[in-house]
Amino acid sequence: MNKEIMVVDDDPSIRSTVDIILKTSGYSICAVESGQGCLDRLREGFRGLILMDVMMPKMDGWDTIAAIEDEGLYKGNVICMLTAVHDPCPKLEKLTEYVMDYVRKPFTSEELLEVVTEYIEYVQ
Amino acid sequence: MKVLIVDDNTKIMAIAEVHLKKEGLEVLCVEDGKSALESARQEKPDLILLDVDMPDMSGFEVCQILKDDAELVMIPVVFLTAADDNKSRVRGLDLGAVDYVTKPFDSFELRARVRAALRTKQLQDQLATMNLELEERVDQRTEEIKQLLEQKDAFVNQLSHDLKTPLTPLVALLPMVAERTEDVESKKMLDLIMNNVDYMRNLTERTLQLAQLNSPEVSLRVEKVDLASEIRNTIESLSSVFKENGIEIVNNTTMPLDIEADRMLIKELIHNLVSNTIKYTNGDGVVTFESFLKDDNVEISIKDTGIGMTIEQQKRIFEEFYKADDSRTDRSSTGLGLTICKRIVENHGGSIRAESQGSGHGTSVHFTLPIRQSEK
Numbered sequence A: 001m002n003k004e005i006m007v008v009d010d011d012p013s014i015r016s017t018v019d020i021i022l023k024t025s026g027y028s029i030c031a032v033e034s035g036q037g038c039l040d041r042l043r044e045g046f047r048g049l050i051l052m053d054v055m056m057p058k059m060d061g062w063d064t065i066a067a068i069e070d071e072g073l074y075k076g077n078v079i080c081m082l083t084a085v086h087d088p089c090p091k092l093e094k095l096t097e098y099v100m101d102y103v104r105k106p107f108t109s110e111e112l113l114e115v116v117t118e119y120i121e122y123v124q
Numbered sequence B: 001m002k003v004l005i006v007d008d009n010t011k012i013m014a015i016a017e018v019h020l021k022k023e024g025l026e027v028l029c030v031e032d033g034k035s036a037l038e039s040a041r042q043e044k045p046d047l048i049l050l051d052v053d054m055p056d057m058s059g060f061e062v063c064q065i066l067k068d069d070a071e072l073v074m075i076p077v078v079f080l081t082a083a084d085d086n087k088s089r090v091r092g093l094d095l096g097a098v099d100y101v102t103k104p105f106d107s108f109e110l111r112a113r114v115r116a117a118l119r120t121k122q123l124q125d126q127l128a129t130m131n132l133e134l135e136e137r138v139d140q141r142t143e144e145i146k147q148l149l150e151q152k153d154a155f156v157n158q159l160s161h162d163l164k165t166p167l168t169p170l171v172a173l174l175p176m177v178a179e180r181t182e183d184v185e186s187k188k189m190l191d192l193i194m195n196n197v198d199y200m201r202n203l204t205e206r207t208l209q210l211a212q213l214n215s216p217e218v219s220l221r222v223e224k225v226d227l228a229s230e231i232r233n234t235i236e237s238l239s240s241v242f243k244e245n246g247i248e249i250v251n252n253t254t255m256p257l258d259i260e261a262d263r264m265l266i267k268e269l270i271h272n273l274v275s276n277t278i279k280y281t282n283g284d285g286v287v288t289f290e291s292f293l294k295d296d297n298v299e300i301s302i303k304d305t306g307i308g309m310t311i312e313q314q315k316r317i318f319e320e321f322y323k324a325d326d327s328r329t330d331r332s333s334t335g336l337g338l339t340i341c342k343r344i345v346e347n348h349g350g351s352i353r354a355e356s357q358g359s360g361h362g363t364s365v366h367f368t369l370p371i372r373q374s375e376k
Helices: A014-025 A037-041 A059-069 A090-096 A111-124 B010-022 B033-043 B059-068 B088-093 B107-180 B182-214 B227-238 B240-244 B265-278 B311-316 B337-345
Strands: A006-008 A030-034 A048-053 A079-083 A098-105 B003-005 B026-030 B047-051 B079-082 B097-104 B220-224 B246-249 B259-260 B285-293 B299-304 B351-358 B363-369
Touching: A006 A037, A014 A030, A014 A111, A014 B107, A030 A037, A037 A059, A048 A059, A048 A111, A059 A079, A059 A090, A079 A111, A098 A111, A111 B107, B003 B010, B003 B033, B010 B026, B010 B047, B010 B107, B026 B033, B033 B047, B033 B059, B047 B107, B059 B079, B059 B088, B079 B088, B079 B107, B088 B097, B097 B107, B097 B259, B107 B182, B182 B337, B220 B227, B220 B265, B220 B285, B227 B240, B227 B246, B227 B259, B227 B265, B227 B285, B227 B299, B240 B246, B259 B265, B259 B363, B265 B299, B265 B337, B265 B363, B311 B351, B337 B351, B337 B363
Parallel strands: A006 A030, A006 A048, A048 A079, A079 A098, B003 B026, B003 B047, B047 B079, B079 B097, B246 B285
Antiparallel strands: B220 B259, B285 B299, B299 B363, B351 B363
């Protein structure tokens, strides 16, 4: 089942937290700090579950999803958003079809694992 | 200052004019009521010295017209009356005159009465100006306060939002640390820390929610909601907690109770109110739910047999951060739950109140929601 998980977040403590929880549960995970980093990994052939922060400097989560789609890198991946706001931004409704679910900060390890175990199944 | 003398007797008028000019006043003279009204409108005098007994239009008629005219009503009128005519003096004062001078008049008395009336007029004018200034300042200050409140909400919103990221490692990792800890003392300490982290999480969540409910931009996502089934679902989801606490549920709400509302907010409202009945009932109690249809509104009442409230607590229970038990250290309550309930109800155009027969006599909360939401 060696499917990979990528966490995209500009906050190092969130990256470490996700890394610790998922590694403890036996997942293999890579952490990047920006949308650009995420795109680079996808170009290198990453396929898996992407946990994406919404609010990031330069390129936010939504910009990143738009770029992923533009470059045709979406196929085979599953995206879940890490968010501190209650609602997805309504302006970006077009992009929400690429998003499977939302994990709201602050999340417990159980909440994160529940989302990961559910959606990693959809990775092709 | 300017005085208008109105008298058909030109001799008396001339004498009065001389005396009033000695007071340093500008004096205008007219001989009949019609000219008096014209002059009053054009010249806006500070005082009108008005003869009662004139042909065509009496002084009373002139006074009546002056007092009915919003532009002229503030000009004080002093009547000139005959010495033996008590009735006229009374009628003149009743019509709104400030004073009278009897004919033939004593020049010193005339001057003194005019001076007194003008002093009052001056104070009146000052008061009116001050009032206007005050109103302007109140408007200005109200606008400032409104802006400050908006800034406060935006700040609170940003702050609680920003707190969520640093809270994440605490919420997610502390339980994992606790699980790996063997040492009993360390476990106790970690429990204490986790309790407080939970409280911080609650507080952040609720503060953010309240700021969002306060924000003027937030609109309701209106859909058809069955209040009765929302209540039933909430009761069912908490049924094990009710049982644990020995609380019996009597649900007398009638199905269906369809209203137009924001479903998520209504769920939150009911959940908060129902949780409160559990929190404030110390075992073995009854919680009763009733529903009433009143015109275009639905009223729900939730009554418990719990610890109740004092009159002081009833007054303040919906205030932000108010805790009924007055304990700042109570970690089970943020003091925001009922404030959020009130905002939710009010954002729907409804109202909410809490009643109690006093400490130890249970509490009942009643809220009313309109069946339809008006289009915005």
